[in-house]
Amino acid sequence: MAQMNYLTPCIFDFGALSQLPKVLKGLNVTRPFVVTDPGLKANGLLDRLLAALSEPPAGVYADTPANPTEAAARQAADDYRAAEADGLIALGGGSSMDLAKALGLMVSHEGPFERLGATVRGSRFIGRIPPLAAIPTTAGTGSEVSVGAIVILDNGRKETFVSPHLIPAQAICDPELTIGLPPLLTAATGMDAMTHCIEAVLSVVVNPPAEAIGLDGAERAWKWLPIAVADGSNRDARWHMMMASFEGALAFVKGLGVVHSLSHALGRVQELKLHHGTLNAVILPHSLAMIAGHADEKVARIRRALGLAPDADLAAAISDLNKRIGLPASLSQMGVTEAHWPAAREYAISDIATAANAIPFDGEKFDELFKRAL
Amino acid sequence: MAQMNYLTPCIFDFGALSQLPKVLKGLNVTRPFVVTDPGLKANGLLDRLLAALSEPPAGVYADTPANPTEAAARQAADDYRAAEADGLIALGGGSSMDLAKALGLMVSHEGPFERLGATVRGSRFIGRIPPLAAIPTTAGTGSEVSVGAIVILDNGRKETFVSPHLIPAQAICDPELTIGLPPLLTAATGMDAMTHCIEAVLSVVVNPPAEAIGLDGAERAWKWLPIAVADGSNRDARWHMMMASFEGALAFVKGLGVVHSLSHALGRVQELKLHHGTLNAVILPHSLAMIAGHADEKVARIRRALGLAPDADLAAAISDLNKRIGLPASLSQMGVTEAHWPAAREYAISDIATAANAIPFDGEKFDELFKRAL
Numbered sequence: 013m014a015q016m017n018y019l020t021p022c023i024f025d026f027g028a029l030s031q032l033p034k035v036l037k038g039l040n041v042t043r044p045f046v047v048t049d050p051g052l053k054a055n056g057l058l059d060r061l062l063a064a065l066s067e068p069p070a071g072v073y074a075d076t077p078a079n080p081t082e083a084a085a086r087q088a089a090d091d092y093r094a095a096e097a098d099g100l101i102a103l104g105g106g107s108s109m110d111l112a113k114a115l116g117l118m119v120s121h122e123g124p125f126e127r128l129g130a131t132v133r134g135s136r137f138i139g140r141i142p143p144l145a146a147i148p149t150t151a152g153t154g155s156e157v158s159v160g161a162i163v164i165l166d167n168g169r170k171e172t173f174v175s176p177h178l179i180p181a182q183a184i185c186d187p188e189l190t191i192g193l194p195p196l197l198t199a200a201t202g203m204d205a206m207t208h209c210i211e212a213v214l215s216v217v218v219n220p221p222a223e224a225i226g227l228d229g230a231e232r233a234w235k236w237l238p239i240a241v242a243d244g245s246n247r248d249a250r251w252h253m254m255m256a257s258f259e260g261a262l263a264f265v266k267g268l269g270v271v272h273s274l275s276h277a278l279g280r281v282q283e284l285k286l287h288h289g290t291l292n293a294v295i296l297p298h299s300l301a302m303i304a305g306h307a308d309e310k311v312a313r314i315r316r317a318l319g320l321a322p323d324a325d326l327a328a329a330i331s332d333l334n335k336r337i338g339l340p341a342s343l344s345q346m347g348v349t350e351a352h353w354p355a356a357r358e359y360a361i362s363d364i365a366t367a368a369n370a371i372p373f374d375g376e377k378f379d380e381l382f383k384r385a386l
Numbered sequence: 387m388a389q390m391n392y393l394t395p396c397i398f399d400f401g402a403l404s405q406l407p408k409v410l411k412g413l414n415v416t417r418p419f420v421v422t423d424p425g426l427k428a429n430g431l432l433d434r435l436l437a438a439l440s441e442p443p444a445g446v447y448a449d450t451p452a453n454p455t456e457a458a459a460r461q462a463a464d465d466y467r468a469a470e471a472d473g474l475i476a477l478g479g480g481s482s483m484d485l486a487k488a489l490g491l492m493v494s495h496e497g498p499f500e501r502l503g504a505t506v507r508g509s510r511f512i513g514r515i516p517p518l519a520a521i522p523t524t525a526g527t528g529s530e531v532s533v534g535a536i537v538i539l540d541n542g543r544k545e546t547f548v549s550p551h552l553i554p555a556q557a558i559c560d561p562e563l564t565i566g567l568p569p570l571l572t573a574a575t576g577m578d579a580m581t582h583c584i585e586a587v588l589s590v591v592v593n594p595p596a597e598a599i600g601l602d603g604a605e606r607a608w609k610w611l612p613i614a615v616a617d618g619s620n621r622d623a624r625w626h627m628m629m630a631s632f633e634g635a636l637a638f639v640k641g642l643g644v645v646h647s648l649s650h651a652l653g654r655v656q657e658l659k660l661h662h663g664t665l666n667a668v669i670l671p672h673s674l675a676m677i678a679g680h681a682d683e684k685v686a687r688i689r690r691a692l693g694l695a696p697d698a699d700l701a702a703a704i705s706d707l708n709k710r711i712g713l714p715a716s717l718s719q720m721g722v723t724e725a726h727w728p729a730a731r732e733y734a735i736s737d738i739a740t741a742a743n744a745i746p747f748d749g750e751k752f753d754e755l756f757k758r759a760l
Contacts, residue, residue, distance in 0.1 A: 221599045228598035255594050
């Protein structure tokens with residue numbers, strides 16, 4: 013069983029879930045509180061988690077919304093306190109992880125929740141939260157190793173919370189939990205991992221170990237994602253895609269790029285409810301096309317990692333991958349129209365990911381990227 | 387300036403030494419104690435460190451022996467206490483780092499020093515040591531990120547001390563400090579880094595991020611080591627070799643192999659005083675030759691990272707590199723004879739690195755490896 017200690021200790025392999033009691037013991041957690049979502053309660057994964065515990069948890073919150081809210085976190089925090097819990101287990105994708113982190117902040121920090129937000133420079137107020145064991149059930153977000161959480165505040169604003177204290181104390185990555193993931197969700201979350209890897213490699217931040225990990229993740233996703241989509245029961249493919257997801261998050265400590273900026277901006281359009289991974293997949297080829305002639309050495313390394321010819325068109329290769337795994341070819345196919353752009357534009361420009369992009373991006377460049385991707 | 391947070395936070399770039407006061411402040415160290423060796427006192431690097439401090443340190447111990455001893459560490463610990471220091475700066479190669487770690491253990495742990503040793507399962511008794519800022523002056527050992535320290539005990543035994551608490555709290559990697567390193571030492575320490583990378587990639591332990599980092603380090607060392615040896619003032623070469631060294635140590639969290647086992651065993655032969663990196667360089671091609679037909683996929687990835695042809699002989703390529711950078715071609719050229727083998731053999735077999743080797747190694751295999759390398 014692989015043991016990795018970059019950022020967060022991680023147990024990674026089929027059957028890793030069985031290590032949960034040992035992990036909790038190591039974290040000195042005797043009364044764990046589980047955070048998950050209705051889908052995982054319905055499909056039996058929550059039951060599988062409960063079966064892996066040596067005794068019942070202190071409590072369970074299974075109402076995580078698709079986009080975690082301050083109100084939901086407050087409710088979960090009340091439940092946590094009432095259960096006299098002393099630690100957290102997050103089971104799910106990014107939403108459950110983020111809600112667990114928000115809960116953790118609420119039960120360990122005084123004052124209004126929003127003062128801890130990144131936009132009001134609240135990171136400096138963030139100290140330890142209760143120990144959190146993170147168990148991903150998709151292969152894409154890499155939230156099990158990330159320093160951040162995104163929560164919709166009571167005032168409607170989407171706020172990011174960032175601190176090393178928000179990195180889960182332990183990740184348990186069990187590819188078994190992704191075996192039942194449907195093809196489209198496998199494809200969309202898998203392309204989230206791929207985009208993390210590629211944007212992290214291309215980011216201007218210098219961090220060779222993170223870059224190396226990103227290249228490795230991209231190589232893995234390129235090879236195994238089509239197989240995982242075509243045959244969800246292929247265990248090798250599930251293993252490698254969960255690893256690509258984990259590696260993507262390790263890699264993006266060096267920042268991301270404008271694919272994420274635009275994806276975040278469009279993801280805020282409430283009525284469309286667009287999937288983050290699908291947005292990334294659709295936008296990525298166009299961002300790559302726009303850096304042609306720049307970052308040539310890094311693009312060459314990505315080509316080499318993917319096993320492409322030295323003169324291959326990387327953007328076209330990603331477009332083709334999207335097509336092969338059944339993802340849309342354009343934003344308009346997802347319901348996005350020109351009318352959505354004005355509101356999203358400013359958000360994309362000011363997104364934290366923009367600064368790390370391979371080439372400088374201003375409003376006009378974003379106009380072009382949006383137009384190309386539309 | 388690159389910021390990396392794998393294992394230990396690291397500031398990495400030319401001029402990083404200037405960040406020392408800020409680093410100490412971040413570690414809450416107001417009375418630092420410097421550990422270094424006579425060579426660095428003589429060649430001016432200690433003076434450069436002292437000039438980078440905003441005020442004089444609480445104390446300096448500049449008598450680190452080539453192989454740190456318990457007696458030297460005890461003397462340094464006495465000096466540390468007398469200086470009422472509250473933190474450590476290690477300047478040098480592996481020896482100064484290890485002595486600083488031993489000193490740190492002595493001033494923070496009760497009882498006989500040797501009870502903390504790995505061979506008596508002492509790791510479980512090791513808790514926090516004073517904050518240690520590690521500043522490497524060679525590019526090879528990667529001690530600035532390692533969990534271990536090797537010290538010759540009063541009873542003459544060479545003991546290893548291992549604990550996450552021994553990872554330096556902060557690494558400051560400033561390639562400027564290696565500009566004056568002579569060609570032979572550049573070559574020998576550089577091949578230490580190369581061996582870390584290659585053995586870590588080949589080790590049987592599953593840790594893809596570490597493997598990816600090892601491949602990146604090997605690629606870097608392959609390209610830049612000959613240049614650093616030929617022209618020590620080449621700043622790009624010094625930067626990349628220090629990065630290869632850092633990456634090698636990040637990679638070997640997944641274990642090493644029999645090159646290190648044999649190298650450790652022969653390094654114990656007191657009268658020969660063999661250089662660890664040179665030993666690794668000489669032994670590595672023979673270990674690679676002996677795994678022919680095994681670990682083919684990993685060997686193929688190493689070939690690809692080095693830019694070699696898919697059918698290239700990796701062992702021969704490393705031999706050729708050794709030749710190009712002026713390292714010996716055999717152990718006998720270093721003064722090793724058949725007579726040294728019986729005493730070293732058992733040590734090599736029981737070395738901790740043996741278990742992680744790409745293929746199982748027993749006494750007979752070590753006989754063959756020694757014979758080939760001799």
